[in-house]
Amino acid sequence: MMLLPNKWNDYAMQYLKLAESKLLKEKKLDNSEILPIIYVARHYVELRLKMIRKISKVLNGGKAKNVEGHNLESLWNGFVLLIEQVLKNNNLFDTKTQDGLYNIGEFIKSQTGWDDDSKHYAIHLI
Numbered sequence: 001m002m003l004l005p006n007k008w009n010d011y012a013m014q015y016l017k018l019a020e021s022k023l024l025k026e027k028k029l030d031n032s033e034i035l036p037i038i039y040v041a042r043h044y045v046e047l048r049l050k051m052i053r054k055i056s057k058v059l060n061g062g063k064a065k066n067v068e069g070h071n072l073e074s075l076w077n078g079f080v081l082l083i084e085q086v087l088k089n090n091n092l093f094d095t096k097t098q099d100g101l102y103n104i105g106e107f108i109k110s111q112t113g114w115d116d117d118s119k120h121y122a123i124h125l126i
Helices: 007-025 031-059 072-089 095-112 119-123
Strands: none
Touching: 007 031, 031 072, 072 095
């Protein structure tokens, strides 16, 4: 039986592969390459947050809906409450998990401050 590719996953993974391939193959990056690499890596994170948020809604008994917006902090804030509920419902939520989610949230918040919708990164791709 042939397994068909998961189009959403394939789409998101291309952003990660592009960023990784450039970062891993090059010993030294030209300054003009940094923002485009950040842009594609950031877009990967955005797509993953949207996908996980959609899945966690279903796991909490809701309906899968498209997740709108590009602000990573807003996406994270909507996601983290849902994922905490899934973990609690399955007795998988503890202080270590809570601390980990908090640290991820703080990192995302620190990266969102100056470019809340990725437009500043995208300008450098033109």
